[in-house]
Amino acid sequence: MPALFSPLSLRSLTLRNRVGVSPMCQYSSDHGFATDWHFVHLGAFATGGAGLVLTEAAPVTPAGRISPQDLGIWDDAHIPTLRRLTDFCRAQGAVVGIQLAHAGRKASMRRPWKHSGGTVPLSEGGWDNVMAPSARPLASNHPSPDELSLDGIAHVVASFRATATMAAYSRTAFASPSKSPTACARCGRRSFRSSCASPLRIGSRAAGALKSRCSWPHGYMPAAST
Numbered sequence: 001m002p003a004l005f006s007p008l009s010l011r012s013l014t015l016r017n018r019v020g021v022s023p024m025c026q027y028s029s030d031h032g033f034a035t036d037w038h039f040v041h042l043g044a045f046a047t048g049g050a051g052l053v054l055t056e057a058a059p060v061t062p063a064g065r066i067s068p069q070d071l072g073i074w075d076d077a078h079i080p081t082l083r084r085l086t087d088f089c090r091a092q093g094a095v096v097g098i099q100l101a102h103a104g105r106k107a108s109m110r111r112p113w114k115h116s117g118g119t120v121p122l123s124e125g126g127w128d129n130v131m132a133p134s135a136r137p138l139a140s141n142h143p144s145p146d147e148l149s150l151d152g153i154a155h156v157v158a159s160f161r162a163t164a165t166m167a168a169y170s171r172t173a174f175a176s177p178s179k180s181p182t183a184c185a186r187c188g189r190r191s192f193r194s195s196c197a198s199p200l201r202i203g204s205r206a207a208g209a210l211k212s213r214c215s216w217p218h219g220y221m222p223a224a225s226t
């Protein structure tokens with residue numbers, strides 16, 4: 001049997017095979033809630049036999065959404081719809097994970113197929129409290145984000161911690177709430193976490209040597225697994 005189809009054990013978790021579905025933003029949520037779209041999209045991978053199904057990037061705060069239609073996990077109210085989805089996928093034998101995220105300077109953008117550059121206006125559900133580790137804008141047609149203080153960065157880290165527990169209750173984490181819930185955290189290009197580590201993207205208040213800058217993104221790991 002090819003290794004691809006043999007089980008893979010990761011600590012206490014065993015995947016039925018080594019086929020894992022990468023996180024893929026769908027921009028199809030309603031105020032952060034998973035919709036029928038997610039049920040069909042992710043459910044189909046589970047019925048198709050994937051060992052691991054990851055949700056798209058799910059922001060840990062409303063201001064951390066890429067678009068108004070992002071999947072979210074900042075409110076307990078998001079848990080039941082996620083739970084329905086994961087219960088279905090797990091019943092098909094798949095393990096479901098969630099990708100916790102914060103868009104940082106990439107926040108408040110239009111869905112790609114509604115692309116016209118720049119940010120989404122308030123009248124279309126956008127928000128103006130875009131925040132990032134520095135005031136450097138995403139591009140020339142984007143506003144400068146609010147540069148977070150160290151306390152502000154720590155607050156975002158705390159949001160990852162809070163949502164890791166919600167992820168466990170929605171069974172989108174890799175373990176049950178009674179164990180250590182572990183979710184993956186997004187470090188995509190120009191998103192909040194990678195900005196913390198980049199000398200070009202972090203402000204003077206949090207800048208420092210590489211080790212110091214990396215302490216912020218690395219700080220998410222224990223935050224999201226305690």
Ligand SMILES: Cc1cc2nc3c(=O)[nH]c(=O)nc-3n(C[C@H](O)[C@H](O)[C@H](O)COP(=O)(O)O)c2cc1C
Nearest residue numbers: 021022023024025026055056057058099186187188
């Ligand atoms: C439609 C689409 C949406 C994506 N959304 C995310 C995302 O939410 N988070 C992320 O980390 N990567 C995202 N990616 C990147 C993929 O997860 C993956 O890393 C990338 O496609 C490379 O993997 P591949 O070589 O298997 O295609 C997305 C990719 C696609 C095509």
